[in-house]
Amino acid sequence: MSNKSFSRTLEPFLRHIAACNSAVLPGGRTPFFCADSQIGWVSPSTVQALETLGVRAGQKFGVSAGADLFPLSHTLCEMGLYASHHEAFDVRDDSGTVLGQVDRGAIPVLGLAAEGVHLNGLVERADGLFLWVARRSMSKRLDPGKLDHLVAGGMSAGLDPQTTVIKEAQEEAGIPAELAAKAQAVGRIHYALERPEGLRRDVLHCYDLLLPEGFVPVAEDGEVESFHLLPIREVMVLIRDTDDFKFNVNLVLIDLFIRRSLFDPADAAILRRALSGQAA
Structure with a gap:
């Protein structure tokens, strides 16, 4: 493949992958421990806050036991390092x-790894493959108004x-449990990037779910402004040409495009290596 061809066809997709893997570790951060296990990376400003609290595990920054994590996260919230999500994460x-556990909002402050799920809501029709796309509510704390997965x-x-x-x-979409249980696990994606809220070290569990043509999602919890059923190639153009999707959704959709053979084999191999963290 020529450099010109590589740049023209893949660079728009590779830039999304690079954007989600922009964090350099340690990059001036200090390891954060729970007993003998390093679980996070903290910025200099967070180190200052931990020093005022005397948070150390021996000679290391951290806590001596897991039971101390949630109280610490609550204290950091009270100090103004983040706004509570009122949701506990393991x-x-x-x-x-x-x-x-910690409050969800403390995860990027302490540079902890977090896990989540992304579901490709797919509809196979006579005129091709379609994908349900959600638009995030403007009231969302992060990335309001961005396009997102159905779930x-x-x-x-x-x-x-x-x-x-x-x-x-x-x-999020009013999908009955018996239908959602048919979702197929298709892979995991890891990345680390700097965000306004701190260091994001995420693991995304990716799923595909084939939905009936007559299914119409319903926003049950107010987190979605609207749903749109789009041809998969139209979604591919949006990923290629815009930043309309929430940052990490791009990676899961690029993986979907690879699995659905929307790239030629050589390009797919390059993108697959990039998604796995290997040099293209």
Whole structure:
């Protein structure tokens, strides 16, 4: 493939992947521990706040036990480092063991890993493959008004990905549990980037769900302004030419385009390596 061809066909997609992998670690950050497990990366400003609280685990910044994590997150909220989401998220070590919980808003402040789900709501029609797209409410705390998946959400404390999909599908799009349970797990995407709210180190559990042609989503929880059923190639053009979608949705949709053979094999291989964090 020539450089000219590479730039013309793939650069618009690769830029979305690069944008979600912009964080350099440690990049001036300090490791944050729970007992002997490093679980996060904290910025200099957060280090200052932790120093005033005397938050150390031995000679390291952190807590001595998982039970201390949620109280710490509450204190950081009271200090004005973030606004509470009033939702607890599990904190895991590298093996996936749950160590404790924090308020969801504290996750980027402490540079913790977080998990969520993204569901491609697909409709196969005689005239091609279509995708349900949601427009986020203008009242959303993050990325108001951006385009989004039909269903997407963080994994609250005590839940697993499948349970989260079923829960979010009902709340966000009115999808009955028996239909949402048919969603197929198709992969995971990791990334790390700087955002206004802090360091995002996310793991996205990706799902596909084939929906009946007659299904029409209903916003149950007020987080979605509207739903739109679009041809998959129209969605591909939006990803290529705009920043209309919420930042991480781009990655999940690029993965969908690869799996649906919308790129030629050589381009698909390059994009697949980029999504997995390997050099293109």
